[in-house]
Amino acid sequence: MTEVRNELVRKRYAAERRFRFYGAAALGLTALFLAFLLVDIVSKGLPAFRETSVEVDVTVDAAEVDPANLAGGNYDKMIKEAFRAEFPDVKGRTERKALSALLSSGGADTLRSMVIADPALIGKTVTVPVLLGDDADLFLKGLLTRVKTTAGAMPLHIAQLDGEEGFVLTGDKAGEEAERQLGLAAGDVIRFKGGALRVTGPQNGYLKAEPIFAPDPAITTLAAGQWDVLAFSVPESNRRISDAQVLWLDQLKSEGRIETSFAWRLFEAGDSREPELAGIRGALIGSLLTVLVAISLALPLGIAAAIYLEEFAPKNRWTDLIEVNINNLAAVPSIIFGLLGLAVFLNFFGMPRSAPLVGGLVLALLVLPTIIIASRAALKAVPPSITEAALGVGASKQQAVFQHVLPLALPGIMTGTILGLARAFGETAPLLMIGMVAFIADIPSGFTSAATVLPVQVFLWSDLPEMAFQSRTAAAIIVLLVVLFALNAVAIYLRKRFERRW
Incomplete structure (x- = not known):
């Protein structure tokens, strides 16, 4: 008997060791895949956080600038003529066009801003950092060819x-x-x-x-x-920049006229058809406005519904039916909520298409079941003795719930709410159905302005053929991940900050 017992104990310990090994292996494999994903995204997105420009000596021609309308001056012509003057040997029309193609279509914006800020520059020669086009930028970053x-x-x-x-x-x-x-x-x-x-x-x-x-x-x-x-490493026929353009860039680089700086434009500009001019400001503001509407509606309604169902609602077939429907709604694919928003908010109520207000309403419906379930779980986790003690000293049911139970359940409620908020921030499918997939270059100014959101912006950029949009897409994903990590960090902090032990 003793030998049989020892054999059983040995097998049990061996099974426990195998279980621990399988668990550790699963965690290690998950961490490995996560690290690979993050490294891949960061390596592809980092180039988008830097932009390159060329210093050009430009004479602000008074004939091209009207002092009464400084913003309407022909700055693009002045920039291109000054840049071509750096290469006097370039004569042919095709060569001059290829030379000008090195500059971004928004390269004159810096000169326009300088003249608007200081009209005294008219008639003078100034050194202007002119933004390079996406192909020249990618080449200088070593992404087109070695x-x-x-x-x-x-x-x-x-x-x-x-x-x-x-x-x-x-x-x-x-x-x-x-x-x-x-x-x-x-x-x-x-x-x-x-x-x-x-x-x-x-x-x-x-x-x-x-x-x-x-x-x-x-x-x-x-x-x-x-x-x-x-x-x-890549022949000329397989890249978007010619050998002549490479030689021109190399000459500018050897003269010290190429400079690299942090791409603040990525956070200050809206969407654009030109990769080097495209930014995420419009999508980021659209995301914040949309999520603000969603959380303003879903948070009070979700907590109120959870308190009623958990503490005040009678236990009968109707409340059981409500609970089953809430659990089912939490498992419904998100695109179904987009179809609901399209049918109700846009077609029936006639709300503005692509507006953060409509997107927020759709996302509020999406995260509401999650908030209700998380809040009910947090209320249920409070020991019944808390309620019984409050009632025992003469408190009413309402006082016991709102003054004793709810403060103790607040960490769990806030954690569930912020996790629901993080889910809403990263949703794409329901917003596609209400028109937030449109190309919108303007920065949204209110809840009814046309806007898009960051996940949809990632979706749009990932479908564009220009190689420069690949790094823009990865950069937008990095920003989205940072925001989501920050929201999760806030959830952890709130849980620790308001946590009570009993």
Whole structure:
């Protein structure tokens, strides 16, 4: 018997160890996936918190600015003309257009703000930080292609092809293949003072190249160190920035005219079709207004309903039916509440579409069952002896509930409420049904203004083809997670702050 008992004890301890191991393994795997998710989101979103600009010396032309209407001046023309003046060798229409494409369509906003703040700048030359476009910004952040620059280690001979456009590249050793001798490959860019060539491939023991910037015909030989090679990880045909634009940016960077700063625009601007100009301010304010409406309605109604059902309602089939329906509503998919809001608030009552007021009403219906259930659980957790003691010293039922039970249940009620608020803050599906998915560039000014919310903004940006919107999407997710973490931290603080032990 003793041996059998010892064997049973041994098996029981082994089962407990396996259970602890499985639990620890599950927690470790969950933490690993969570860490991978956070690292991925943060690594993709961090570039959106920085923006790049180029310093341009601009003469504020009095002919382009009306002192009576400073905001209506043709600042874009002044910016582009000043920027093109930095590259006097760029002559052709196509090249000038490609050069101007490096600048953002909102690049003139800084100059406009400077002139409006100080009209005395009219007629003067000022240095303006002009925002770069999304493609130039991504390249400078290393997100479009990696560039390896190597100095030319031997003489390079350049000869123009007879009867066709292009050049022949050879080294200083006859009889050896130029590709192997020079260490060049198709797609590499050869840069030197006075021109730039793109290698197209080998041909009969030499390399053929096409001009990016046509070199001076007098240049036939480049000594070692007078030329360098730019090797791209992504060929020009597969990226949105050309080799010529890369060379222009590299020149500006070498001159110290490129500067990087924190992208306050991300938090100060509304939505935009241009990635470098898009911000989350409109969506963030829309989220706050929407959630404010939701919590203003759901919190008092939810707590009042919980107190009545738990403390005052008679226990009969009607209250049982109400409790079953509340539990069922808590499990209903959120998009059903969006359909309800579309049918009732928009179609029946005619409320404004895409307004935080309507979104707040829908989210209030969504989180109301959660608040009721959490509040009832918090009230039920208060020991009955508290109520009995209050009644024993002469307090009424109402006094016992509101002066004794409710203060003790407040931590649990607030925790459930804030968790419901966090759920409402992150909801997307019900708001899509009431039109909050529209493109809205303006900042909402009230509860009836057209607006969108942060989760919907993430949804919209994730569907756009521009690569720069990927980092904008990840940045918006980071902000959303920070807000949700903050709400959960507040819930923990309130629970600890008002917690009572008995």
